[in-house]
Amino acid sequence: MRSSAADIYEIAMGRWSRRLARAFLAFVDAPACGTLLDVGCGTGSLTLAAATRYPSADITGIDLMPDYLGEALLNAAPNVRFDTGDAGHLPYETASFDATFSQLVLNDLANPQQALHEMQRVTRPGGIIAATVWDRAGGLAFLRLFLDAAAILFDGEGEALRARIFKVPYHDEDALLDLWADAGLSEIGTATLSIRMDFLDFNDYWQSLLGSHSLIREFFTSLDGEQAHHLQSTVRRAYIAGDMDGKRSLVASALAVRGIHAA
Structure with missing residues (x-):
């Protein structure tokens, strides 16, 4: 009987987050041979999609919930590693990654500004930092x-x-743009990404x-x-x-x- 947090997530959202991951990665446009970090990776939808899209990249996924990471490890790719850790206190050296991204996490964090600060800290100068959140009121x-x-x-x-x-704090593109601008990021771009939820x-x-x-x-x-x-x-x-x-x-x-x- 499926009852763990990871099982519930997979039934409810895992299949949709995998679809979203493909569109999000196309938007992020990370370096194909770089070091990439997925913050709040959950069951690994975005991390593993990145591994497929960028087979020459070194990709790390990090999440606070070991149960989610256990599910992610079931489908681990050769160029992927998973760590346990907090988005607000990432256990990595400064300037460790060429691109850092996060999918469907920011609106569920107690301190999203701190998480963004940490994403900046571990990203090399000139690197990409990106995130996506569901449009709960207008898009679900x-x-x-x-x-x-x-x-x-x-x-x-x-x-x-x-x-x-x-x-939620970030309910439209302008709210996300302001968060990125206030953090001092440059060349900021926003988009609305759409997928289909197909039910039997x-x-x-x-x-x-x-x-x-x-x-x-x-x-x-x-x-x-x-x-x-x-x-x-x-x-x-x-x-x-x-x-x-x-x-x-x-x-x-x-x-x-x-x-x-x-x-």
């Missing part, structure tokens, strides 16, 4: 199906849940949804049986959109930023 249709239904059906609590999940049926969607965010799981499991059934039925109606249950493809968007570490 699979979340909105649930959160809008919860807000309508359960007024106070549902509205509060939606507000908490959508309230409503049950596939529902399992991904419940694994996507702890607040969603906690909210749904706190409901009594009748409330839970009403909410799930409402979301199902939104998912099937007047058709039979089956495959659906929903758009998911992420916000990306890159800049150059000044010499």
